Amino acid sequence: MIDPVELQVLTGALRATCEEMGAVLIRSAHSANIKERRDASTALFDPLGQMVMQAEHIPVHLGAMPAAVEAILDEEHAPDRAWVLNDPYRGGTHLPDITVIAPVFASAGGSGSKLIGFAANRAHHADVGGPTPGSMPADSRRLAEEGVVIEPRILDERAIAELSGLMRQPEQRRADLRAQLAAGRTGARRLQELHDRVGRERLREAFTEVLDYAERRTRACLRQLDDGRRSARDVLEAREGELEIVLEATVAGDRLRLDFTGTAPQHDGNLNCPLAVTRSACYFAIRVLTDPEIPPSAGAYRPIEVIAPEGCLLNAHSSTGAADDAPAVVGGNVETSSRVADVVLGAFGRALGQGTMNNVTLGSENFVYYETIAGGQGACPDADGPSAVHVAMSNTLNTPVEALELEFPLRVVEYALRRGSGGGGAHHGGDGVIRELEALAPLSYSLITERRRHAPAGARGGLPGTPGRNLLDGEDLAAKAIGRLKPGQRLRIETPGGGGDGPPRRGDRVHR
Numbered sequence: 001m002i003d004p005v006e007l008q009v010l011t012g013a014l015r016a017t018c019e020e021m022g023a024v025l026i027r028s029a030h031s032a033n034i035k036e037r038r039d040a041s042t043a044l045f046d047p048l049g050q051m052v053m054q055a056e057h058i059p060v061h062l063g064a065m066p067a068a069v070e071a072i073l074d075e076e077h078a079p080d081r082a083w084v085l086n087d088p089y090r091g092g093t094h095l096p097d098i099t100v101i102a103p104v105f106a107s108a109g110g111s112g113s114k115l116i117g118f119a120a121n122r123a124h125h126a127d128v129g130g131p132t133p134g135s136m137p138a139d140s141r142r143l144a145e146e147g148v149v150i151e152p153r154i155l156d157e158r159a160i161a162e163l164s165g166l167m168r169q170p171e172q173r174r175a176d177l178r179a180q181l182a183a184g185r186t187g188a189r190r191l192q193e194l195h196d197r198v199g200r201e202r203l204r205e206a207f208t209e210v211l212d213y214a215e216r217r218t219r220a221c222l223r224q225l226d227d228g229r230r231s232a233r234d235v236l237e238a239r240e241g242e243l244e245i246v247l248e249a250t251v252a253g254d255r256l257r258l259d260f261t262g263t264a265p266q267h268d269g270n271l272n273c274p275l276a277v278t279r280s281a282c283y284f285a286i287r288v289l290t291d292p293e294i295p296p297s298a299g300a301y302r303p304i305e306v307i308a309p310e311g312c313l314l315n316a317h318s319s320t321g322a323a324d325d326a327p328a329v330v331g332g333n334v335e336t337s338s339r340v341a342d343v344v345l346g347a348f349g350r351a352l353g354q355g356t357m358n359n360v361t362l363g364s365e366n367f368v369y370y371e372t373i374a375g376g377q378g379a380c381p382d383a384d385g386p387s388a389v390h391v392a393m394s395n396t397l398n399t400p401v402e403a404l405e406l407e408f409p410l411r412v413v414e415y416a417l418r419r420g421s422g423g424g425g426a427h428h429g430g431d432g433v434i435r436e437l438e439a440l441a442p443l444s445y446s447l448i449t450e451r452r453r454h455a456p457a458g459a460r461g462g463l464p465g466t467p468g469r470n471l472l473d474g475e476d477l478a479a480k481a482i483g484r485l486k487p488g489q490r491l492r493i494e495t496p497g498g499g500g501d502g503p504p505r506r507g508d509r510v511h512r
Contacts (some may be wrong), residue, residue: 013194015295018055022040026040033370040123046207047116052117072085077103084159096147099122119191123176132444132482139482142328218291230251232343245263245339258344266313266327335356338392346459351498353375353377353456354377357393359371359448369407376465384427391498410439423500425458430497432496439485442487455496464500
């Protein structure tokens, strides 16, 4: 039995390893989306594929990376053999998110080597091929329209050359994949060092204790919630119409069931979610409702049951597995996941944040710019919501203006707080932001956004935040839009504010 002090030391060592993996990946990558916005995650797994620790990077990866490790668990592993995948129906999220998994062995090689775990990382690449620069098309209907689908395969220099050759800016793709390999090797090295220091049995016991410790803390937090059923529903603003998400949340002692039965069926667009993404959104919301300091591991999610019927929007199904038949998912990972988190938080009476990642992609065959744009967070019962933050499932940074204008043929015309966009209340919701970009060359654009027709709701009488807006040269665009920009044209994104909490103060305005 590991004593509490030693457990904390070992937990810290595992967390530090994940953070170091993230630092290696971010500092080695070439694309702005990884090196500037830090759109990547890292994690460690035990030999059975259970996530033992994850760095505090991207919430949408919480429940999805374990599915990626599960996809390669039965493959033939060997020292220095890494695996790569992005197939959403084989452990991925959406195609731009590429996962690299490095099996970790107790020694560098030889017949006596034993598998002691896995070091995994996931990074959002600026482009993975397909007809639309940036591989984030607002109008995709099938997975094949969103880019190159990578089923689990060995990642070596030959694979890097082959895959990058199918994508835009192949030199940058090669550099980012090598950065992911370097991050995996760093994690493997640190885990081997920990194994050498404490021994195989002690390391295995540490994995078990970390998982059990996270489970105990989650169960303790769930017991503090009132037993019973809660319900919530919300909609997504699809190009084809509104899609409803329905939730019944049941707390029973130290367990929680989240049942999405009644949610809209998967649709002929790209807001479909693989089940792993739905789980990620649920797990993030539960971390908010319980204790964010609980180690983010598989143990923390043992008391949580997520039900989403196969074939619904939150558990998209491919009848054949072929990319030209599989439902598109690029918007599901970024926007539907945000709405799932909203619905879970709303069921427990929380004011909602902007509820969208405000995905903007601009590019050509020669370069690609992609980012998510910050907005307002919902107010808390005891504090105003923060303004201009990447809320909920994103947790990335904005691309700095200097880096953006240096690398891309774009000019930032305005970047400012969208003052007054947060909902009123005893505590105000956070304000969104304004980001206006001018094209300096012919570019294609793709916008995948939400909360343009439906405002983020307040709580306990608090007022909703202001819905977002997308504009091209001052004319409104739809929440999901795709088209081309001529030099001199301007794309303006006004992101939503968060909902307020508690009765409005005198002078608070109702946003329309």
